[in-house]
Amino acid sequence: MRFLIRVADVVGRPVVTLNGDAIAQVKDVVLGAADGRVKTFTLSGRGLMSGPLREVLPWRNVRAFGPDAVMVVNRSMVVEPDETESTGGTGSGVSGAAVLTVEGEDVGRVTDVILDVADDAAWAVGYEVRLGRHGAGRATVMMPVPLPIAATREHVVVPVASVRFTTEDLTGFREAARGLERALREEAS
Numbered sequence: 370m371r372f373l374i375r376v377a378d379v380v381g382r383p384v385v386t387l388n389g390d391a392i393a394q395v396k397d398v399v400l401g402a403a404d405g406r407v408k409t410f411t412l413s414g415r416g417l418m419s420g421p422l423r424e425v426l427p428w429r430n431v432r433a434f435g436p437d438a439v440m441v442v443n444r445s446m447v448v449e450p451d452e453t454e455s456t457g458g459t460g461s462g463v464s465g466a467a468v469l470t471v472e473g474e475d476v477g478r479v480t481d482v483i484l485d486v487a488d489d490a491a492w493a494v495g496y497e498v499r500l501g502r503h504g505a506g507r508a509t510v511m512m513p514v515p516l517p518i519a520a521t522r523e524h525v526v527v528p529v530a531s532v533r534f535t536t537e538d539l540t541g542f543r544e545a546a547r548g549l550e551r552a553l554r555e556e557a558s
Contacts, residue, residue: 373539376482384439405493405518470529477501510535513546
């Protein structure tokens with residue numbers, strides 16, 4: 370199964386063992402800086418009074434990432450973070466960052482990150498952006514971006530062509546991404 374999802378729709382998703390025990394919920398998503406791949410999920414306990422957990426769920430320990438739950442074989446898949454795994458989520462860490470084109474034009478602000486989820490991996494493929502002066506009747510759009518993603522908590526840098534290939538929802542996102550890829554190939558040749 371392959372699908373697109375916003376990080377905001379992953380937050381709060383239950384982490385369930387194959388025995389049916391809900392052991393945690395997703396607090397945030399940690400992305401690899403170089404390739405945008407989901408590395409780890411930070412977790413919180415289940416229930417209203419539960420807070421953040423020190424333990425994390427590395428992607429390699431995920432049995433299945435479905436539309437309604439993150440499945441793991443058993444509780445031992447949730448582990449203490451090691452020095453290569455950050456406990457601070459970066460999936461939504463760019464929320465509010467300015468989206469700038471490579472030519473320095475401010476396009477708007479990031480409101481969410483879009484993930485492409487496949488059976489064996491998930492990675493960032495774009496952003497939900499609240500448009501500034503490019504809005505023209507559309508307050509928020511889904512904007513594909515090529516890898517590697519250039520992002521900090523303050524700024525996200527995108528090709529100029531990304532502004533031309535946006536969609537209002539996830540249903541048209543793959544086509545917008547294909548259009549962006551074609552445009553970038555043409556620019557390079």
